[in-house]
Amino acid sequence: MSDVIITVRGEHELRVAPERATVHLSVSFDGSDRAQVVERTLAAAAPVRASIEARSADGGVTEWTSQRMNVYADRPWNSEGRRLAPVFRANVDFTATFADLSDMSVWVTELTVADGVSIGHVDWHLTPQTEAEVEREVATQAVGVALTRARAYADALGLSTITPLEIADRGLMSAGAPPQAKAAMMRGGAMAMDSAPSMEFQGEEITVSATVEGRFAAS
Numbered sequence: 001m002s003d004v005i006i007t008v009r010g011e012h013e014l015r016v017a018p019e020r021a022t023v024h025l026s027v028s029f030d031g032s033d034r035a036q037v038v039e040r041t042l043a044a045a046a047p048v049r050a051s052i053e054a055r056s057a058d059g060g061v062t063e064w065t066s067q068r069m070n071v072y073a074d075r076p077w078n079s080e081g082r083r084l085a086p087v088f089r090a091n092v093d094f095t096a097t098f099a100d101l102s103d104m105s106v107w108v109t110e111l112t113v114a115d116g117v118s119i120g121h122v123d124w125h126l127t128p129q130t131e132a133e134v135e136r137e138v139a140t141q142a143v144g145v146a147l148t149r150a151r152a153y154a155d156a157l158g159l160s161t162i163t164p165l166e167i168a169d170r171g172l173m174s175a176g177a178p179p180q181a182k183a184a185m186m187r188g189g190a191m192a193m194d195s196a197p198s199m200e201f202q203g204e205e206i207t208v209s210a211t212v213e214g215r216f217a218a219s
Contacts, residue, residue, distance in 0.1 A: 004218045016134055023107075027118075044157060049094070060098060065094065074087050124204065150216040169212060172213070
């Protein structure tokens with residue numbers, strides 16, 4: 001009796017608590033006097049930058065960015081359809097990635113009451129090391145699920161031996177892909193912020209999943 005070819009799919013996912021949080025925020029002002037708008041924006045951005053630098057020096061912030069100040073003008077229309085005097089706007093955008101999530105919560109709460117500061121959103125994610133470990137684990141488990149299914153089919157056919165022929169990411173079977181399995185998806189939370197003080201910020205668990213396809217010969 002010739003070998004029977006069995007093709008199956010295996011999936012697995014894990015949920016992991018976030019280890020890092022990247023805060024996106026902006027310092028901005030507007031007004032009719034360009035010089036005053038620029039001055040107020042620079043003055044408000046300075047303590048924000050200083051607080052990030054201090055936390056970076058202590059290790060609480062692992063990386064951060066500060067964009068150059070952007071200044072532009074807009075001439076709004078009034079209800080009668082006439083252009084009004086220019087309104088100048090200036091903003092400086094920051095991002096800060098926190099390893100200390102408790103300190104991040106305190107920091108964001110303090111900034112929500114600061115004049116001119118608006119919190120955009122927070123991205124929750126894992127460290128590169130944890131991400132690699134979890135991806136390896138879900139890929140291994142997904143291959144195990146595929147193998148278990150193949151064995152179940154072989155048993156149902158009265159066959160006792162199965163030999164793996166090919167393992168690939170979903171959709172890549174017999175498409176020249178190398179025989180490997182990797183995490184196919186990582187989903188994390190992005191939390192939008194409002195300006196209410198004394199908020200508790202807790203990121204959702206990050207879902208890491210993998211789907212593989214396997215082809216086996218059963219005899």
